[in-house]
Amino acid sequence: MTSIRRTTTVLRAFWQLNWLEELQYxxxxxxxxLGTVFWxxxxxxxxxxxxxxxxxxxxxxxxxxVVLLGIFNALAGVVETVLRPGxxxxxxxxxxxxxxxxxxxxxxxxxxxxxxRLDVWxxxxxxxxxxxxxxxxxxxxxxxxxxxxxxxxVTFAVAIAVVYAIWVTLMSLxxxxxxxxxxxxxxxxxxxxxxxxxxxxxxxxRFLFVYLIPIAWTTTIPASALTGRLRPAxxxxxxxxxxxxxxxxxxxxxxxxxxYTSAGG
Amino acid sequence: xxxxxxxxxxxxxxxxxxxIWGITEPVISLGIWWSIAATGAVGGFxxxxxxxxxxxxxxxxxxxxxxxxxxxDRWIREGEMNYRLTRPxxxxxxxxxxxxxxxxxxxxxxxxxxxxxxxxxxxxxxxFEPARWALAIVAIVLAAAIRFLNGYATGLLAFWTTRATxxxxxxxxxxxxxxxRIAPLSLLPPPVAHAAEYLWFPYVLSFPVQVLxxxxxxxxEYTRGFAGQVIWLGIWLMLxxxxxxxxxxxxxxxxx
Numbered sequence: 155m156t157s158i159r160r161t162t163t164v165l166r167a168f169w170q171l172n173w174l175e176e177l178q179y180x181x182x183x184x185x186x187x188l189g190t191v192f193w194x195x196x197x198x199x200x201x202x203x204x205x206x207x208x209x210x211x212x213x214x215x216x217x218x219x220v221v222l223l224g225i226f227n228a229l230a231g232v233v234e235t236v237l238r239p240g241x242x243x244x245x246x247x248x249x250x251x252x253x254x255x256x257x258x259x260x261x262x263x264x265x266x267x268x269x270x271r272l273d274v275w276x277x278x279x280x281x282x283x284x285x286x287x288x289x290x291x292x293x294x295x296x297x298x299x300x301x302x303x304x305x306x307x308v309t310f311a312v313a314i315a316v317v318y319a320i321w322v323t324l325m326s327l328x329x330x331x332x333x334x335x336x337x338x339x340x341x342x343x344x345x346x347x348x349x350x351x352x353x354x355x356x357x358x359x360r361f362l363f364v365y366l367i368p369i370a371w372t373t374t375i376p377a378s379a380l381t382g383r384l385r386p387a388x389x390x391x392x393x394x395x396x397x398x399x400x401x402x403x404x405x406x407x408x409x410x411x412x413x414y415t416s417a418g419g
Numbered sequence: 420x421x422x423x424x425x426x427x428x429x430x431x432x433x434x435x436x437x438x439i440w441g442i443t444e445p446v447i448s449l450g451i452w453w454s455i456a457a458t459g460a461v462g463g464f465x466x467x468x469x470x471x472x473x474x475x476x477x478x479x480x481x482x483x484x485x486x487x488x489x490x491x492d493r494w495i496r497e498g499e500m501n502y503r504l505t506r507p508x509x510x511x512x513x514x515x516x517x518x519x520x521x522x523x524x525x526x527x528x529x530x531x532x533x534x535x536x537x538x539x540x541x542x543x544x545x546x547f548e549p550a551r552w553a554l555a556i557v558a559i560v561l562a563a564a565i566r567f568l569n570g571y572a573t574g575l576l577a578f579w580t581t582r583a584t585x586x587x588x589x590x591x592x593x594x595x596x597x598x599x600r601i602a603p604l605s606l607l608p609p610p611v612a613h614a615a616e617y618l619w620f621p622y623v624l625s626f627p628v629q630v631l632x633x634x635x636x637x638x639x640e641y642t643r644g645f646a647g648q649v650i651w652l653g654i655w656l657m658l659x660x661x662x663x664x665x666x667x668x669x670x671x672x673x674x675x
Contacts, residue, residue, distance in 0.1 A: 185582065196592045200601055207462065207606060208455045336433050343440040347447050355450040 212353030224287030231279025488574030
């Protein structure tokens, strides 16, 4: 227990430093906010274009898809705030040997590497995404029930766990292939597919997104929960997937770390 | 150019990732349109037509990618521009060599993937017409030149501002629609599609793709397309020359 407390103390200190550092760059906040709004607009226009030619996308109506886009943006915000500046730096640390400095610290290395930085300005993306999801939800004309809200919160947490596990998996590859520095771009590419409900894709792609690259669990499931399409059985499955994802990321980290021999060899 | 190619060779894994990155976008668009067209043609596009169109988008996009703005941004920010300015030839020559060395092989990979896919999937087979394919190659080369100069000239704005790459991203966002990236131009609302014709966007992607997949048929359409490409190539060449000469002086003026 003391080790967990120690880790959280260390992290809190780091985040405070981060926060002070980031406060110096308020211009970046405006720029990143404008960027987010612009890309949200493009995403909504894209969906609107599809809906010019169809009334439903994989059984989802326009505002349902916008709810999903909002959730997508919130998750992307989590990625930008925590994952990219944290575990996204792992390949560089492995290559340069900077990971040594992490491993000798008396804190859990995976925890530390994952949550060492907090790009606070990007939290605005999370807020903006959730706000859009909320607005679009209101436009669907549905009333929110306790079941929808609870399953949404749970499945959104599952989504974060799945995204985190995907990042750990991709970044851990750095322990085997040192030359791979643009793994993050691979995530960006694959995550693009999560902009739409998986049911909008043809069978082969759907299979890929549910089982092989599990991005179906990241946006489709929370959006289903909010718009009342999530069957209770699937909610339980989502919970299992989330726990399995966290477990797998832990296991992979242990296996990968055994391969680490520092930069000096 | 040879050295640029050899440098690329060292980063095969990275290049594979950039390739996947370039291909997912057209694959996602195709997936969505494929589902929408399940019940019949959409605006004249059948499922097969969508498949051919987006395979074309993937290929043309790979052959015309533009990333130089990010390089220039780094060159200027980290002072790498300085030694490049002391060389007897302008850095754009190095950038052109980089571009040819990268796009040639990677576009060939996409093309190979297309041929393999066509062997199993008749939907993506395009008719064998050597004359039109030759025209398509010309259109793709012109498109690559326009997009390169466009990205390079915009990137050079980094002499004045630290947010030149944001301008490139802004153009990219607009090109999603106006270049025909997420949908063939004819599926856009007519006023938008019409407005696009007065900009360079359709000529860097939509036009070459249409030539390649055989949806450009009349001589008038060919003439208009190629004329548009040549005009925009000229405009971006002039803009590049202007920004380069002004920017260099501005750079020197602030002491480098």
